[in-house]
Amino acid sequence: MFRAMPAPFPIPTEYRHKHTWLEDAQGLTISLLAAGTGVTFLAALGFITGQTAGIALIISYLSGWSFGLAFFVVNLPFYAFAWKRLGAEFTLKSILCVCVLSLLVDYLPLGLRFDYLDPVLGTAIFGVLTGFGLLGAFRHKGSLGGLGVVALMIQDRTGFRAGYVQLAADALIFLAAVFLFETRVVLFSLFGAAVLNAVIAFNHDRDRYIAD
Structure with a gap:
């Protein structure tokens, strides 16, 4: 969370290995199920995280909106940047x-309920599952939304590293x-x-695995 990386939620910009549509479908399905379960654990505890997911959780808790609606709306402005920076x-x-x-x-809460969830265990499970979900999305040329695209555009135009941009954004979210x-x-x-950022930092290496 507090170390400078190329990006806490790095977004791939080069691709070397060809995935079939079936591989993309199964990879993204598994990734989304993992990430969805992780965020469900976090939401059940009433906690937040960084990036657009954290913004969506805060909006959800304060407004009564569902996380899904808040997450969808918060990510809408970033699609135009993504189209320009990373393609269709x-x-x-x-x-x-x-x-x-x-x-x-x-x-998921309709079929996944907790009589008791330890906050340390719950947040650790969130970090691991959501981290794996993000990794899977990256490896199949997708993402789970976020500020990463804007951070990359700022880096391109100013030279200010994307990792620091996202770190600053997370700092503002947690300060609020x-x-x-x-x-x-x-x-x-x-x-x-x-925990989530540690999973990304230790396991995401574009030189080790880059896919299309």
């Missing part, structure tokens, strides 16, 4: 992923959370975000 295929896959993730997080939620909520949320 990436953007269309990302739109599909955001729509499916929105539905999953809204409807300090004034909106109890301290324990913020601390547990930071722990979950740290």
Whole structure:
């Protein structure tokens, strides 16, 4: 969470290995199920995270909107940037992923309920599952929405590293959370975000695995 990486939610810009449509379909399906389950754990605890998912959770808690609706709306402005920066295929896959993730997080609780969920275990599971979900989306030329595209555009135009842009955005989200939620909520949320970013940092390497 607090280390400078190329991007906490890195977005691939080069692709070397060809995936079939069937491989993309199964890879994205598994990735979305993992990420959806992870966010469901986090939402059940009433915690937040960084990026657009964190913004959507805050809006959901404060407004009464479902996470799915808030997540879908928050991501709408980023599609134009994604189309310009990363092309049609990436953007269309990302739109599909955001729509499916929105539905999953809204409807998974119908079949996934908790009598008790330990906050440390729940946030750790969130970080691991959502991290794996993000990795899978990256490897099939998609994303789960987010500020990464804008961060890359700022990097292209100013030279300011995308990782620092996203780090600043996350810092603002959690700073706002300090004034909106109890301290324990913020601390547990930071722990979950740290686990998620650690999964990305240790496992995402474009030189090791780059796919189309």
